[in-house]
Amino acid sequence: MSTKIPFRADQVGSLLRPQKLKDARAAHEAGDLDAAGLKAVEDACIRDAVAHQERAGLKAVTDGEFRRSWWHFDFLAGLEGVELVKGEKSIQFTGVKTRSESPAITGKVDFGDHYMLDHFRFLKEVATVTPKMTIPSPSVLHFRGGRKAISKDVYPDLDAFFADTAEAYAKAVKGFYDAGCRYLQFDDTVWAYLCSEKEMQAARERGDNPDGLQEVYADMINHALKAKPADMTITTHVCRGNFRSSWISEGGYEPVAETLLSKINYDGYFLEYDSDRAGGFEPLRFLPKGDKRVVLGLITSKSGDLESRGDVLARIEEAQKYAPLDQFCLSPQCGFASTEEGNILTEEQQWKKLEFIVDIAKEVWGEI
Numbered sequence: 001m002s003t004k005i006p007f008r009a010d011q012v013g014s015l016l017r018p019q020k021l022k023d024a025r026a027a028h029e030a031g032d033l034d035a036a037g038l039k040a041v042e043d044a045c046i047r048d049a050v051a052h053q054e055r056a057g058l059k060a061v062t063d064g065e066f067r068r069s070w071w072h073f074d075f076l077a078g079l080e081g082v083e084l085v086k087g088e089k090s091i092q093f094t095g096v097k098t099r100s101e102s103p104a105i106t107g108k109v110d111f112g113d114h115y116m117l118d119h120f121r122f123l124k125e126v127a128t129v130t131p132k133m134t135i136p137s138p139s140v141l142h143f144r145g146g147r148k149a150i151s152k153d154v155y156p157d158l159d160a161f162f163a164d165t166a167e168a169y170a171k172a173v174k175g176f177y178d179a180g181c182r183y184l185q186f187d188d189t190v191w192a193y194l195c196s197e198k199e200m201q202a203a204r205e206r207g208d209n210p211d212g213l214q215e216v217y218a219d220m221i222n223h224a225l226k227a228k229p230a231d232m233t234i235t236t237h238v239c240r241g242n243f244r245s246s247w248i249s250e251g252g253y254e255p256v257a258e259t260l261l262s263k264i265n266y267d268g269y270f271l272e273y274d275s276d277r278a279g280g281f282e283p284l285r286f287l288p289k290g291d292k293r294v295v296l297g298l299i300t301s302k303s304g305d306l307e308s309r310g311d312v313l314a315r316i317e318e319a320q321k322y323a324p325l326d327q328f329c330l331s332p333q334c335g336f337a338s339t340e341e342g343n344i345l346t347e348e349q350q351w352k353k354l355e356f357i358v359d360i361a362k363e364v365w366g367e368i
Contacts, residue, residue, distance in 0.1 A: 005233040007361075009057065011060070012134075012185075013187070013237070014134075016336050016342045018045050018048070021066060025038065043122065046063045046064065050123070054129055070338075073102075075136055081108045082105055083103070106154065111169070111171035111172045119133075131181070137217075139217040139221070148206060165220060166221075183235075186266075189239045191238045191260055218260075222264060235295070236266050239338070252280060261292075262288055268295060271297055289327075299312070301353070304344075306349075329361070331357060332354070
């Protein structure tokens with residue numbers, strides 16, 4: 001078994017919420033279940049999910065993001081200076097729209113005693129393999145809301161906002177490390193948006209200039225990563241949007257690949273490659289030779305249909321034209337439930353996909 005992270009068979013993070021968890025959250029929202037009652041259900045469901053991941057053969061397990069409604073907003077709203085505003089705006093996906101909630105920066109951004117530190121501590125307590133924590137990247141706090149979501153009274157100069165956010169994430173890295181986390185992941189939709197002319201134009205229409213943001217975001221992330229001790233691994237997942245099996249951005253990685261792969265000090269990259277929306281493997285030529293790994297997201301989390309084994313093996317072989325096999329791993333292209341609503345497949349199909357990934361990893365690399 002490999003001890004290097006990311007593992008040959010890995011996963012992005014979120015899992016479909018069991019029905020009893022959905023029922024408990026609804027009861028809590030309605031005032032029929034108190035916070036302690038909800039936590040008890042969450043704890044039980046997380047224990048079950050961790051056990052199921054371990055039975056599937058995964059060497060890194062998550063809490064499925066079971067205590068969250070959103071993959072990103074729940075964490076961002078726990079930062080100092082950030083509030084989650086309801087009724088402001090929703091996010092438009094292909095053919096479907098989210099409920100109306102969005103983060104607003106109303107004070108100086110900082111990381112304090114964030115409640116998700118306790119989320120990780122519980123996961124670490126119940127896992128017998130490596131516990132993995134997922135949080136949104138610092139770039140996510142800026143891109144979609146842009147200048148309009150950031151108080152001009154607090155931040156008349158965006159450079160100060162970028163600097164404070166980068167430092168807050170450096171504190172987050174240290175906070176999770178001190179809580180026992182050795183595998184942290186920054187989930188990030190922004191790099192995919194920067195590959196989409198449609199999303200770039202949308203940024204311009206809301207008054208932002210996306211030109212030059214690659215360098216800004218790279219500096220922010222690298223500042224945060226400087227706080228990483230040597231025995232901690234930090235990866236990123238580049239997402240094209242994942243809500244009820246739909247997506248937002250389209251376009252290959254070519255516009256951002258050199259910056260993302262060569263200039264940001266991540267240890268690994270989870271890249272979506274489950275459809276032609278992601279383009280070809282050619283941008284992988286920018287992956288530096290050495291220890292960095294790319295986790296090929298060849299197994300879709302957007303449907304329950306199991307991929308052809310032969311097709312997956314052929315895709316892995318194709319990727320080797322641009323980087324060595326030893327620098328690759330395998331995973332689903334995204335989580336199974338980036339929001340509590342979840343994608344359109346069953347829990348049984350979800351587990352079969354994760355078991356399938358483990359099985360293929362054993363065949364290709366002789367390890368998981």
